[in-house]
Amino acid sequence: MKALLSKATGGPETLSLDELPDPRAGTGQVVVAVKACAINYPDVLIIEDKYQFKPQRPFAPGGEIAGVIESVGEGVSGWSVGDRVIAVTGHGGLAEKIAIEAARLFRLPEGRSFEDGAALLLTYATTIHALLDRGKLTQGQTLLVLGAAGGVGLAAIELGKAFGARVVAAVSSEEKAEAARAAGADATLVYGPGPFDKDASKALAEQFKAAVGPNGADVVYDPVGGDYAEPALRSIAWEGRYLVVGFPAGIPRLPLNLTLLKSCDVCGVFWGAFAARDPRANQAHVERLFRLWGEGRINPRVTETFALEDGGAAIAKMGARQVIGKVVVRI
Structure with missing residues (x-):
């Protein structure tokens, strides 16, 4: 072969x-x-x-x-x-x-x-585990998705909408924003390329805050990392959940005082280990994905x-x- x-x-x-x-x-x-x-x-x-x-x-x-x-x-x-x-x-x-x-x-x-x-499997099973098991996403909440035009990002948009959330998609180009809107995002924002100095980081945080609204994002889905992480965390809601999914932009260092001020959780998402440790729960997630796929709610x-x-x-x-x-x- x-x-x-x-x-x-x-x-x-x-x-x-x-x-x-x-x-x-x-x-x-x-x-x-x-x-x-x-x-x-x-x-x-x-x-x-x-x-x-x-x-x-x-x-x-x-x-x-x-x-x-x-x-x-x-x-x-x-x-x-x-x-x-x-x-x-x-x-x-x-x-x-x-x-x-x-x-x-x-x-x-x-x-x-x-x-x-x-x-x-990899993108959608990771994302359903992230949003439901780690993020506790519920109907009517606001979900901010970074890297929203990639595989896991588009999966997060579709599943977020399937679970009744308002989805804000953050991307790096207008072409990617169009893909996010086509997947069902309620709002999009285009961020610039990192790295960011202090002023640029503050400006990105304000951009995130404006997009998610005055109450903040109940769940932040971050498969990007790097200098995008702290500004996104600054836009989180009281008792929000920040989901750590990946680091193509680098491994960030978050100021932990923000977690105290927002009383929020920073949650790691390691789907492979979850699937190995709890195969029944993973099987149930995959069966739900197949149903959503059959209904045309994910693709x-x-x-x-x-x-x-x-x-x-x-x-x-x-x-x-x-x-x-x-x-x-x-x-």
């Missing part, structure tokens, strides 16, 4: 397309013929050894796949050759085939493409596709923060 491999620490330019032996299904595993693999920000980090997990090299990046079961190992029930599936794999998805534990599979609904299926936005040999270019585009929605590698 062909696989796009990371053999040494570095950027997307270090990846190479190689031939590997076909995987075999071990006990409790299936082999999936991968048809599509979505690209996410962890793929940028994992090949640079900056992610929390560091697979042994050589490995293929790509942590979110859709495909067809090719073979079934011992001890597996409920799955058959030919079943269409989706899964979050962590890595290994940029390959023609992958062996994966059957317990990590979800059935791809009929009528849904492999590209859309590959783009669903993964695949804005560009790449061939396997061009998977490095897809990762580079993600690293440059040029992606609106999701990009997917077809295999």
